[in-house]
Amino acid sequence: MSANIKANTLTPSDILARKGGDPLVCLTAYTTPMARLVDAHCDVVLVGDSVGMVLHGLPSTLGVTMEMMVMHGAAVARGVSRALMVVDMPFGSYEESPEQAFRNAARLMRQTGCAAVKLEGGVAMADTIAYLAARSIPVMAHIGLTPQAINTLGGYKVQGRGDDAARILSDARAVAEAGAFAVVLEKVPESLANQITADLPIPTIGIGASADCDGQILVVDDMLGLFAAFKPKFVKRFAELEGDADAAIADYAKQVRARSFPGPEHVFGDQAPEGTT
Numbered sequence: 001m002s003a004n005i006k007a008n009t010l011t012p013s014d015i016l017a018r019k020g021g022d023p024l025v026c027l028t029a030y031t032t033p034m035a036r037l038v039d040a041h042c043d044v045v046l047v048g049d050s051v052g053m054v055l056h057g058l059p060s061t062l063g064v065t066m067e068m069m070v071m072h073g074a075a076v077a078r079g080v081s082r083a084l085m086v087v088d089m090p091f092g093s094y095e096e097s098p099e100q101a102f103r104n105a106a107r108l109m110r111q112t113g114c115a116a117v118k119l120e121g122g123v124a125m126a127d128t129i130a131y132l133a134a135r136s137i138p139v140m141a142h143i144g145l146t147p148q149a150i151n152t153l154g155g156y157k158v159q160g161r162g163d164d165a166a167r168i169l170s171d172a173r174a175v176a177e178a179g180a181f182a183v184v185l186e187k188v189p190e191s192l193a194n195q196i197t198a199d200l201p202i203p204t205i206g207i208g209a210s211a212d213c214d215g216q217i218l219v220v221d222d223m224l225g226l227f228a229a230f231k232p233k234f235v236k237r238f239a240e241l242e243g244d245a246d247a248a249i250a251d252y253a254k255q256v257r258a259r260s261f262p263g264p265e266h267v268f269g270d271q272a273p274e275g276t277t
């Protein structure tokens with residue numbers, strides 16, 4: 001699989017140029033068919049490491065590997081033609097050193113065709129973001145609740161309440177100064193998200209943050225009601241597809257047991273119909 005730049009595809013610079021403009025519409029995707037659906041309506045398609053929980057049944061994103069991100073990234077690339085495709089760097093693939101981050105980010109770009117990577121962390125990751133940005137790797141940062149850090153954050157809690165707001169504001173400034181082209185703000189108070197959006201020269205993309213961020217992102221399976229294991233407060237279900245799928249599978253099982261499926265229209269005679277071979 002090689003990097004594949006298509007005409008009319010949004011670039012990291014296009015996304016950066018949308019600061020303060022029309023809201024950026026972003027969703028995750030992990031497969032080719034879902035990527036096609038998302039690409040038709042969104043500016044950014046993120047191959048999130050949420051794939052580990054959503055499609056692989058892992059308890060957190062910590063078990064996600066580079067191999068998983070490469071496989072799902074390559075699948076998504078086959079369905080994206082207009083949106084900017086961003087691939088998440090999984091836990092353990094970038095934190096050790098800027099050199100390790102470069103090696104793995106370059107692999108993700110080479111083997112999936114993505115035009116940018118996302119990584120979690122603020123002040124602590126600023127040197128790494130600067131190192132990647134200086135070496136032709138566009139970086140989307142992710143601060144606030146960073147799910148790869150649940151063991152040090154003590155769970156999936158709101159970040160930046162009260163005195164802790166200064167820490168998140170420093171993270172936001174650090175990733176912007178380091179050269180990130182956009183930053184995901186996850187699960188921070190609305191007023192802090194608004195302050196960061198007003199303060200930064202790069203777009204903020206909210207998830208559990210504020211409607212006044214420069215864009216919004218959700219996990220596609222969450223907003224479609226396909227991932228029903230739990231529903232964070234910030235998720236709005238725009239459909240309830242798990243219920244529809246359950247009803248359809250139950251109907252199929254009933255019809256197979258009753259021998260009413262397949263019907264005459266689904267089986268073949270021993271003579272080819274006229275006009276066919």
Ligand code: KIV
Binds near residue numbers: 047142207219
């Ligand atoms: O992994 C993911 O899907 C994400 C988004 C929720 C921002 O990081």
